[in-house]
Amino acid sequence: MGLLLMLAGIGALTGAAVLAVRALAPGRVSRVEPGRLEAVERVYGAGGAGSGPPAEPFADRVLRPLAGRFGRLARRLTPAGMVTRMNRSLTYAGNPPKWPVERVMQMKGLGLLGGALLGLLYGSGLGGALVAVAAAMGAAGFFLPDLLVYNLGVRRQQEITRTLPDILDMLTVSVEAGLGFDAAVAQVRANAEGPMAGEFARVLREMQLGKPRADALRAMSDRTTVTELRGFASAVVQAGELGIPIANVLREQAREMRLRRRQRAEEAAQKVPIKILFPLLFCLFPALFVIIIGPGALRIAELLGT
Known part of the structure; x- marks a missing residue:
């Protein structure tokens, strides 16, 4: 049962990743040269069974509508105040052209699904805690786009x-x-x-x-x-x-x-000794103690042992 659940989770995560990439990527540009298409029409004729309108790509027919449904689901789950804050965060981030509100909502929905599936995958052996792990991972995936947009806005303001x-x-x-x-x-x-x-x-x-x-x-x-x-x-x-x-x-x-x-630079310089204190205490000083005290401690242990 655990193996089947793991395989199902891996398959679902792979499908969600492919769906996210294909749905959010820009549409493909046709690489067929116009001259080659005209040559084929001269040989085989412009009519025939293949002269109908070309079929839409799979991403436009299936993936993008599905991503839109995830976006609508995320919008329904998101309170109106959070949507307003998201718009404000995007404004502070400079309104990236590749990250409109609808796309962020789609990513929130996909993050909710992917996080829940990941929680089911890794929490399959936890018994009763499976639901809690899946809910926590789903919530983390749901709020991850908000964190990314917020960090982008903070860097831009800085x-x-x-x-x-x-x-x-x-x-x-x-x-x-x-x-x-x-x-x-x-x-x-x-x-x-x-x-x-x-x-x-x-x-x-x-x-x-x-x-x-x-x-x-x-x-x-x-x-x-x-x-x-x-x-x-x-x-x-x-x-x-x-x-x-x-x-x-x-x-x-x-x-x-x-x-x-200049005042901000001086303030940042005054904070450096405090920031460097913890790396010194937990990284540098233990190594120095081992180098300085280690040989003496080994010698004392040998003397006491004899």
Whole structure:
């Protein structure tokens, strides 16, 4: 019975993995050259039994609808508040084009199924704890996509925090050179890379579509959790409303950002001795004790034995 359950679990896990890869992969591009197809039609004719509409790929006919069902199942199991938090997490992560909400929901459903099957596979010899193990593994697979999206968002926000002072320096230099704020943002976007440049590019697109600058900057601050970026957006908006020269505001913001970055670096440096304490205690010191005390301990043991 245990062997049959193990084989069934392995088969189900393999099928779930294939289903996930095939359902979430982009559609295949046909590699048939147009000239070869025309040559075949000239030889065999365009009519005949094979002239009907081509059949859809197996992934489009079976796997994608099945993945959609898993996504709908995951959406029904997910509370509305968690869906809202998922949308916010995707926004903080930059809304990756390959990870829309529907695809994340599909992965949650597949993770639930795969985790439950994995729990059944490894918990087959635990007797009464089988259901608990399967439920725990299913829950872990269900919440794994949330953790991945959250970590992606955290890394992106950290990158914004790290590059924001340099971006503001470039923006300040461009404005002091005589460019307007919009032109300076476009110049920074053309010469910078990373998530902060992407946010400026989105601000430019929104302003080109007719959105006021203040609204575009407020929307940018809402898409991040970086306090410095929110303060920068608020300062620029207030400068525009009060008629304050934007160059002075940018210069002060850039100086403050550099100061905060230096303070964060000093704080991180002060934490290094505490972080290195545990590796020293549990890794380095035991080896040193063995090297230093070991020969003496062996000698004492030999003397006592004799």
